[in-house]
Amino acid sequence: MIYIPVDTLDIYHNFALEYYLASEKRFSEPVFLLWSTTPTVMLGKYQDALAELNLEYIRQHHINVVRRYSGGGTIYTDEGGYQFTFIQPDTQQMIDFKAYINTIATALNQMQIPAIATSRNDLTVNDRKISGSAQYKHNGFTVHHGSLLFNTNLEQMYDALHVDNLKLRSKHIASILERTINIQTIRPDLTNQDFAADLQQHVLATVTNLRTYQLTPTDLARIKVIAKDKFQNSQFIYGHTPTTELSKKHYFKGGGLVKFDLTVKHGILTELHLSGDFFSSIDQYLLAKSLLGRPFRPDQVRPILIQQLQQQPILGISADDLLALLFS
Structure with a gap:
């Protein structure tokens, strides 16, 4: 395993670093990163920014907005928390x-x-969330990244995010504050620095052939370009909000929230937008392109959904699940 020290709180740099390691640097060994950010909200790949974020609050409090290449939900991070990343070759x-x-x-x-893995991607202590993870596939690599609430500003997290009530109800939870806890509440004897050092030590303790890699000026120059072109790109972050006639939304246990916004004219599907906090490598624009112009009938839509999900599955959600939602 390779450990790469990360000495910046710049989220755009850090996401670009992950992408660079999967797309260009491409080590044959697994890579581990541990890092933090200034106050930031991270949108999942398939999410609607306007629906997820309190944009006026975010503007007033100078909070960064970024979109991940991974699916899942929107999270808030700051200097009080930590992010971990594993990157390794993987063709699945x-x-x-x-x-x-x-x-x-x-x-x-x-x-x-006493953390335990619950649901599809969370770690909890006493049924309260301390960590969430997300993952994407790129160029024959898996990029797995997760957050850890250590001394995070939970009030600011609550104010910056709009959490879908359908998701909260499905988990029998009243609010985001009720379902989260800072690790420092459990281990008040630890400082931020102690926690990061201890976590790094324990993660790497069992690794054989561990080596540290320092980013070179050439690496940093490429990462800077990727950060600007991809992760600071406002079109990628905010996308477009479709004007649609129908909206279908459902929370699938073990799969996540899925929303379809669509327009059907004279029985023909003319507009389709897929969003949610699910996990997949599916290209929502390619999915829409393959369906637009077809009669909006289950027999016309189902074969396309099956074909798309065979190539790029959605974790915990089947083609027939999506079909049932579309025609509910």
């Missing part, structure tokens, strides 16, 4: 969190933090 398209989450859970338990 199916999203799989287990090995990565278990690595972090084991390390936390060794630090007397």
Whole structure:
């Protein structure tokens, strides 16, 4: 395994670093990163920014907005929390969190933090969330990244995000504050620096052939370009909000929230927008393109959904699940 020190709180740099390691640097060994950010909201790949974010609050409090290449929900991060990243060669398209989450859970338990893996991508202590993970596939690599609430400003997190009531109701939770907890509440003896050092030590303790890699000026120059072109790109971050006639939304247990916005004219599907906090490598624009212009009937839509999900599955959600939602 290769450990790469990250000495910046710049989210655009750090996401660009992940992308660079999967697209250009391409180490043959797994890579581990541990990093933090200034106050930031991170949108999932398939999410609608206007629906997820309190944009006026974010503007007033100078909070960064970024969109991940991974699916899942919107999260808030700041200097009080930590992000971890694993990057490794992997030709499988199916999203799989287990090995990565278990690595972090084991390390936390060794630090007397009784974390357990729950749902599809969370770590909890006493049924309260301390960590969430997301993952994407790119160029034959898996990029798995997750957050850890250590001393995060939970009030600011609450104010910056709009959490879908359908998702909260499905989990029998009244609010985002009710379902989260800072790790420092559990281990008040730890400082931020202590926590990061201990976590890094425990994650890397069992690794054989560990080496550290320092980013070169050439690396940093490419990362800067990627950050500007991709992660600071306002079109990528905010996209477009479709004007539609129908909206279909459902929370799938084990799969996540899925929303379709669509327009049907004279029985023909003329507009389709897929969003949600699910996990997949699916290209929502290619999916829409393959369906637009077709009669909006189950027999016309189902074969396309099956074909698309065979190539790029959605974790915990089948083609027939999506079909049932579209025609509900």
